[in-house]
Amino acid sequence: MAEQIVKIGLVQRPNSSNPKDNLYGHMGLIRKASEKGAQIVCLQELFNTPYFCTEYNNEYFDWAEPLDGVLVSSMQNLAEELEVVIIAPFFERRASGVYHNSLVVIDADGTKMGCYRKTHIPDDPGFYEKYYFTPGDEDTGFKVFETRYASIGTLICWDQWYPEAARITAMKGAEILFYPTAIGTLATEGKTDKKKFKTAWETIQCSHAIANGCYVASVNRVGKEYGSRFWGGSFVAGPFGEMIAQAGNKEEVLVTACNLGNIEKQRQEWPFFRDRRIDLYAPLTKRVDD
Numbered sequence: 001m002a003e004q005i006v007k008i009g010l011v012q013r014p015n016s017s018n019p020k021d022n023l024y025g026h027m028g029l030i031r032k033a034s035e036k037g038a039q040i041v042c043l044q045e046l047f048n049t050p051y052f053c054t055e056y057n058n059e060y061f062d063w064a065e066p067l068d069g070v071l072v073s074s075m076q077n078l079a080e081e082l083e084v085v086i087i088a089p090f091f092e093r094r095a096s097g098v099y100h101n102s103l104v105v106i107d108a109d110g111t112k113m114g115c116y117r118k119t120h121i122p123d124d125p126g127f128y129e130k131y132y133f134t135p136g137d138e139d140t141g142f143k144v145f146e147t148r149y150a151s152i153g154t155l156i157c158w159d160q161w162y163p164e165a166a167r168i169t170a171m172k173g174a175e176i177l178f179y180p181t182a183i184g185t186l187a188t189e190g191k192t193d194k195k196k197f198k199t200a201w202e203t204i205q206c207s208h209a210i211a212n213g214c215y216v217a218s219v220n221r222v223g224k225e226y227g228s229r230f231w232g233g234s235f236v237a238g239p240f241g242e243m244i245a246q247a248g249n250k251e252e253v254l255v256t257a258c259n260l261g262n263i264e265k266q267r268q269e270w271p272f273f274r275d276r277r278i279d280l281y282a283p284l285t286k287r288v289d290d
Contacts, residue, residue: 004260006149008176009038009084010234013251014223015050019063022048023071027078029253034082036255039108039149042087042219044234045157045180046101049091050225053129054186060132064093067115072104080110085147087154089180092117094134101133101156102140103180108148116140118156119165126186126228129158141165144172150260157181160205160218164284170212171273175260177208179218184230198231202243210241213267215258222249239266 011029015022026047033041045051048071052060065071071090079086085108092102092115101118117136121129142165144153153174159165160179169177183201185194201218209216215238222232235246236256245256267273283289 002261005257006176006260007037007039007255007257008217008236009033009036009041010217010219010236010247010254011041011043011047011252012220012222012232012234012247012254013044013047014230015047015221015225017050019048023074027074029251030078030084030086031082032253033255034084036253038084038253038255040085040087040147040152040176042178042180042217043089044219044221045089045182046091047089047180051182051221051228051230052226053132054126054226054228056128056131061093061099064091064099066093067102067104067112072106072112075104076106076110076112079106079108083108083148085149085152087152087178087180089156091132098134099132100136101129102136103154103156105145105147105152105154107145113145113147114140114143116143116154116156118159120158120162122158127158142169142172144169144174146173150258151175153177155179157183160201160208163208163211166208166212166216170208170214174214175263176215176217176258177212179205179216181218181220182228182230183220184228187227187229194229194231198233202233202235205235206237206241206243209237209239210270211272213239213270213272214263215239215260222251239263 089103092100123130153169232249247254
């Protein structure tokens with residue numbers, strides 16, 4: 001198949017409790033990604049705040065911003081200036097008392113293409129997201145955005161453990177699945193836990209790449225925030241699940257090239273979409289098949 005190269009940039013960074021500093025810091029790293037040739041740049045989950053869901057605190061709702069706020073307009077201006085596509089995940093205030101863990105996709109001309117709202121919301125020790133976030137609905141999930149450089153699908157963190165989300169998004173035409181993430185270990189967890197969790201995290205996303213014959217890009221944060229230790233390790237996997245590039249555990253701008261022509265080749269060799277038995281999948285619409 002003919003080559004169709006697109007360069008993607010993943011930005012991982014430790015965050016402070018100052019949203020404005022985090023916004024400007026990430027904007028500077030987007031510029032670095034652009035200088036390295038990135039055409040699509042994805043930031044980490046809740047990029048302009050610390051990961052605050054480790055506790056219950058009503059004051060954190062003050063960090064939420066609307067889709068037409070300063071954060072999004074700043075990203076639109078930057079995308080237009082640099083001619084890059086930006087995927088910016090943030091804490092969205094949709095209406096009074098309705099908040100989402102969202103992302104906005106901005107095309108390379110500064111056009112706001114739309115948003116995706118996290119569909120699967122966890123509620124575990126250290127990840128009390130149901131307290132803060134309303135799940136996404138049919139209006140915003142699962143989506144594919146036809147950007148200037150590639151057709152991209154966007155999912156967020158806990159979504160990454162669900163093969164249904166990856167499959168549906170890929171079936172809608174996504175060439176690259178982006179997963180902005182906040183994953184790490186809690187203060188009560190040690191090195192053994194980290195190794196086990198990190199291996200599972202990488203394995204499930206590489207599996208999505210294989211099962212759907214597409215690229216997968218996962219962006220994680222780094223540093224210690226509110227009791228969580230984030231391990232970074234942002235990476236890009238190819239359509240056969242191969243690890244193409246991976247960041248370390250410090251602040252980093254990871255830029256790598258993806259040949260979208262490999263998607264067609266992989267789907268010809270392993271035609272999972274062709275061989276799906278859609279006549280047998282009705283149980284997937286039930287909570288349990290009883």
